[in-house]
Amino acid sequence: MxxxxxxxxxxxxxxxxxxxxxxxxxxxxxxxxxxxxxxxxxxxxxxxxxxxxxxxxxxxxxxxxxxxxxxxxxxxxxxxxxxxxxxxxxxxxxxxxxxxxxxxxxxxxxxxxxxxxxxxxxxxxxxxxARSYGYKGIIAGTRKTTPGFRLVEKYGMLVGGIDPHRHDLSSMIMLKDNHIWSSGSITAAINQARKVGGFSLLLEVEVGSEEEADEAIDAGADIVMLDNMEGDQLVEVTRRLREKWNGKRKFLFESSGNITETNLSERAINDIDILSTSAVHQSxxxxxxxxxxxxx
CATH class of the missing domain: 3.90.1170.20 (Quinolinate phosphoribosyl transferase, N-terminal domain)
Known part of the structure; x- marks a missing residue:
């Protein structure tokens, strides 16, 4: 073909x-x-x-x-x-x-x-x-799609050349702040999710600090979402954590939260594996x- x-x-x-x-x-x-x-x-x-x-x-x-x-x-x-x-x-x-x-x-x-x-x-x-800035990672959408129209919106992302991210709650295990607070800790939430998710589902955890990211990696998260972290803090945290866990754990870093064309250059750093944004489909x-x- x-x-x-x-x-x-x-x-x-x-x-x-x-x-x-x-x-x-x-x-x-x-x-x-x-x-x-x-x-x-x-x-x-x-x-x-x-x-x-x-x-x-x-x-x-x-x-x-x-x-x-x-x-x-x-x-x-x-x-x-x-x-x-x-x-x-x-x-x-x-x-x-x-x-x-x-x-x-x-x-x-x-x-x-x-x-x-x-x-x-x-x-x-x-x-x-993003590519013009030298970024080599994944650009992805989000699940903030329109009920009843999600299929078309995710389809549009694919045709536009980006990753549509998870389609629904069954596509990947994502533990956000409310899951963690309700479970008591990041580690407890991950352990519970692993019991039911099996080997075939990736597990992503949203974190708001370096300490939370450290706990998520230690507990076995496949993807760590550094939510609303940007600038020097984003660079420093990712580099310290990669150095600490080098050869010990395999994981990806995702940066999300208010990523638009105006600030993309600050977030498009190759220490981050995935940049996810709702700017490609909301408004x-x-x-x-x-x-x-x-x-x-």
């Missing part, structure tokens, strides 16, 4: 249930009568999907967009690969079908594509920025798309 062909294979990652999510979106958008559809009728029409706005953008969300229209009997022909960047205005795809069906799927498909592409674009931009700028029916 060529690299170009593989770019359109992200759909292979999607679970069997993903098409039912599209059905749910359509049911939400037209719960009873389609009054506008009654007005326009069923003439066969062609519509151009145009990528607009003022910025270079990444296209993401093709399978979802296509499925919206396939469920209502329309056909989508794409003129770009998934993950490809474009300059506005770009003719991205062509949709053909009954005019009332095109308009029936228009808003659902555009809303999804705008957000998914926005997340992919922001993800790529932050990763590219992200959507990409402007429109669907224009052509006059015949």
């Amino acid at each position: 060529s690299p170009e062909t593989h770019r359109d294979c992200y759909e292979y990652l999607l679970p069997p249930s993903w098409k039912t999510q599209v059905t749910t979106w359509m049911a939400e958008d037209t719960p009873s009568f389609d009054y506008g559809g009654f007005v326009v009728g069923e003439d066969q029409k062609t519509a151009f999907l145009l990528g607009k706005g003022k910025q270079t953008a990444v296209l993401a969300g093709k399978p979802f967009f296509t499925e919206v229209f396939e469920q209502i009997g329309c056909h989508v022909e794409w003129h770009m690969h998934e993950g490809e960047t474009f300059e506005p205005v770009k003719h991205v795809a062509t949709v053909t079908g009954k005019v009332r069906h095109i308009l029936l799927g228009e808003r659902v498909a555009l809303n999804m594509l705008a957000r998914c592409s926005g997340i992919a674009t922001k993800s790529k931009n932050i990763k590219d920025q 992200v700028q959507h990409i402007d798309f429109s669907l224009k029916i052509q006059k015949q």
Whole structure:
């Protein structure tokens, strides 16, 4: 399989249930009568999907967009690969079908594509920025996703070239401050989690100080999240701990908390293995798309 062909294979990652999510979106958008559809009728029409706005953008969300229209009997022909960047205005795809069906799927498909592409674009931009600083580690999103829309948001991160991080509470064991306080200590929380998590799940612990990080490493954490630690403190703590535990424990350091483009240079240090940020999906700028029916 060529690299170009593989770019359109992200759909292979999607679970069997993903098409039912599209059905749910359509049911939400037209719960009873389609009054506008009654007005326009069923003439066969062609519509151009145009990528607009003022910025270079990444296209993401093709399978979802296509499925919206396939469920209502329309056909989508794409003129770009998934993950490809474009300059506005770009003719991205062509949709053909009954005019009332095109308009029936228009808003659902555009809303999804705008957000998914926005997340992919922001993800790529932050990763590219980190690499320009010489950072070689992992850029990841977070689980601060939209209920009911998580699959699309995580998909957008992947298309944008970053790690989507854990998808849900079952994906990885993550012990945060509330888990630790409720358990009594970091060590107690880790020991309890190991009893039920088995060998196949990584265990990550959120810490707020060097002492807590030390305890987490000693208790066997696979990943230590240095939450809201930055600047000289972040550098000094990671280097001291790596030196102390060199050859004794294997673990990764993750830095999280308020990481944005404006302070990325301070956090993008190669002593940190993972930089996780919700900036790639929370309050992200959507990409402007429109669907224009052509006059015949």
